[in-house]
Amino acid sequence: MKRAPLTYRRRPWPPQKLARLREIEHAFQVRAFGEELARVNFELTIKERHRYLEGMRELGRQNRRAEALAKTNLPADEAKKWHRDLQDARKTLKPPADKWQ
């Protein structure tokens, strides 16, 4: 399931109207959250969305660690290890395909 339904009733809208309402919703999400997050919201399942968000949090943690490390005088080999960890973390964060293009 991509997005939990907000109603158990069948929508009364004709397909064209529903499509227009969805278009408005998508346009708002792109303006408010950006294209990538709008895709996360529209294209991914709930489980995938949680996994994506965890990836974002992990990337945030890695970046904070990198910022903290930049202020320290690490030996070169240690710094290389940290840099590799950071790159690995970035690789695991894959945005969904852009089906709106």
Added chain:
Amino acid sequence: MNASELPLFYERLVQRLRERGVVCAITSGLACVHYGIAETTQDCDLLCHTRSFEELLDLLSVTRPEGRDCHYRGNLSPPLDARWHRGGWTSHFEWGAGLEAVTLDVFGHALRESTPWEDGLIGLYAGPHTVAEMKRTSRDKDWAAVTALGVRMIEADDERGWLHIFNADTLAELLQAQACPSALAAARPALQLALARDPRAPGALNAERRFWEELDRRRIQLLEGHLRPYVAAVRQARAGQALSLREDHALRLECAARHLPPNPLKEYGLQRYVGEAKAALVEGALIPADALTWLPDVAIYFEWLNR
């Protein structure tokens, strides 16, 4: 526990509570993710009926993910007790500590609920109307989620969605695509202006948002003022003791009885609270004085404090 396993953990918690006859639901950020509005939240906000707090405490006491016990988070959390939750206090728990902690915030009432939250549940989650009302906070990031929920509600033929649209462009687009019921427009001046294609509509939407932000800021300030002596008392009473959840709960009840007014907003005066928020907006030049007429009557959002 892996963070992507957390939603399942919380859903299982709600299921177990429901098996015991407890009316409860997940709300806030996790509900937003569930409804298709991604937020990087890890905390779980749980709505739980105040008459079921004993069952909730029982379950929290025996729920031990990865062998970790549940405990109140820090000294700041008020006790999980109906007397305080009916007045808008919330309780905060965690399993483990620090960055790895699994956290749970419990609400007996949905803040700013205009109708009882129990009436609008969808599965294990609070309904979008409740979630959107709870998100009218002083945090910038919440407002995009409010509008996104509102649009989805309109799309799902839930008219109350019109009350949650705070983006002027989106509101104009929606009004072209779909008729807004006059009863809802009557409750929201900004909506009336948008319906009349009045160029002041975006300003009215902004004024309404600033109003909610100011109300939330003042509510927090008011609660924090009362929390200071309570926190000091809890800290002193707990000093050096390893307490079980139940022991800690008993201690907090004692401290709350001495230091926490059960219903601080009501005690302060709801009219005074709302009036001061309006005055602060004008004094701070956040909205012009004539914009006060664009603000909705917010009394229904605080009526639950009088029940």
